Amino acid sequence: MAYAPRTVRAVEHLRTVSHLPGDVIEIGVSAGDTTISMAQYLKETGIDKKIYACDTYEGLPYDGKLGLDDMLKKGECAASFEKFWGRVVQYGLEDYIVPIPGLVEDTLMARLKDRTWCFAFVDLDLYEPTSHVARYLHDRITPNGIQGYHDYKFERCPGIEIVVDQEIDRNRYQMVGDNWGNCAWLKRVD
Numbered sequence: 001m002a003y004a005p006r007t008v009r010a011v012e013h014l015r016t017v018s019h020l021p022g023d024v025i026e027i028g029v030s031a032g033d034t035t036i037s038m039a040q041y042l043k044e045t046g047i048d049k050k051i052y053a054c055d056t057y058e059g060l061p062y063d064g065k066l067g068l069d070d071m072l073k074k075g076e077c078a079a080s081f082e083k084f085w086g087r088v089v090q091y092g093l094e095d096y097i098v099p100i101p102g103l104v105e106d107t108l109m110a111r112l113k114d115r116t117w118c119f120a121f122v123d124l125d126l127y128e129p130t131s132h133v134a135r136y137l138h139d140r141i142t143p144n145g146i147q148g149y150h151d152y153k154f155e156r157c158p159g160i161e162i163v164v165d166q167e168i169d170r171n172r173y174q175m176v177g178d179n180w181g182n183c184a185w186l187k188r189v190d
């Protein structure tokens with residue numbers, strides 16, 4: 001498998017926090033390129049954590065509504081659950097991944113309300129669910145843990161920059177590393 005910059009960086013940052021309490025969550029999974037790479041890292045290192053993999057497994061649930069992201073269309077990035085899980089099985093990673101299918105606006109509070117995470121990777125393209133997720137994660141990243149937002153400063157996804165620069169509490173989360181691969185990485189510092 002060829003590794004995209006977002007995936008390489010996600011594993012690098014996960015490596016720095018994988019000793020902390022809490023599992024790992026990826027929110028916006030598609031066919032699972034990043035999920036699989038992170039799970040391979042856990043398997044290779046023998047780290048006893050799971051990756052919760054949240055997605056509709058039907059692609060974007062609605063068109064971009066921000067005006068600037070009107071190129072984003074319902075159904076984009078679609079990879080079926082069967083395709084995703086088939087790849088997980090192909091790589092022998094079933095024990096490391098917990099799929100959470102459905103709209104994240106519903107599933108996070110319904111199924112993962114009482115969880116905390118050492119590492120979160122958010123890759124939803126759209127403003128509305130990303131804003132929802134940032135509010136969900138605010139109190140749920142372990143101290144010194146990291147949350148990452150893909151498509152930060154990417155012109156097709158202007159909502160991500162709004163969430164990262166205007167909505168996330170920077171007294172609690174400070175930017176770490178560079179944004180190679182259009183990702184913002186934020187470490188919990190309080």
Ligand SMILES: C[S@@+](CC[C@H](N)C(=O)[O-])C[C@H]1O[C@@H](n2cnc3c(N)ncnc32)[C@H](O)[C@@H]1O
Nearest residue numbers: 028029030034055056059060103104123124129
């Ligand atoms: C760009 S893809 C994710 C790519 C993946 N992180 C990777 O590294 O290969 C975006 C994903 O976000 C999912 N998504 C967007 N909005 C969602 C929502 N509100 N609830 C659940 N999934 C959503 C889409 O189904 C799509 O699979």
